[in-house]
Amino acid sequence: MALDQVTKWYIVKNFNLFESKVILDGFFNLTYITNTGAAFGILSGTEKWRNIFFQAITVMALCGMIYLYKTMRTRSGLFLWGLSLVFGGALGNFIDRVRFGYVVDFLDFYVGSWHWPAFNVADSCISLGATMLAVYFLRETV
Numbered sequence: 001m002a003l004d005q006v007t008k009w010y011i012v013k014n015f016n017l018f019e020s021k022v023i024l025d026g027f028f029n030l031t032y033i034t035n036t037g038a039a040f041g042i043l044s045g046t047e048k049w050r051n052i053f054f055q056a057i058t059v060m061a062l063c064g065m066i067y068l069y070k071t072m073r074t075r076s077g078l079f080l081w082g083l084s085l086v087f088g089g090a091l092g093n094f095i096d097r098v099r100f101g102y103v104v105d106f107l108d109f110y111v112g113s114w115h116w117p118a119f120n121v122a123d124s125c126i127s128l129g130a131t132m133l134a135v136y137f138l139r140e141t142v
Helices: 003-012 048-071 079-100 119-141
Strands: 020-024 028-035 103-111
Touching: 003 028, 003 079, 003 103, 003 119, 048 079, 079 103, 079 119, 103 119
Parallel strands: none
Antiparallel strands: 020 028, 028 103
16 A cells, blocks of 8 residues: 555656656556546546545445455465455555545556556556455365
């Protein structure tokens, strides 16, 4: 969560909205954009209810993760790391929604005309942590 907030602070302080700086030509830019929706901008819009909706969903998810942590009998490293990454990522994006009403995104990958939607450190943590949790739970059920 701290790394996510520090990187977003750097982008907000040093970039203008929609400004882009090439890091690896033809592959990776830092591009300051905002996202009022969920992953990939799904359900984005400026209506106030959207921000309240995403904040409420995040609070429920954070509470669910706390419950999962407290009720799990076995706590392997894979489970703990996965849950921690998802929790920290969700908290990082939640802080943005409370502070700004949107999430700051800036990691911008592309190859030729194919362009991945911009994301941030929190999104990366959520994706990696969710994958780790999926592996953990699949191992436990097989």
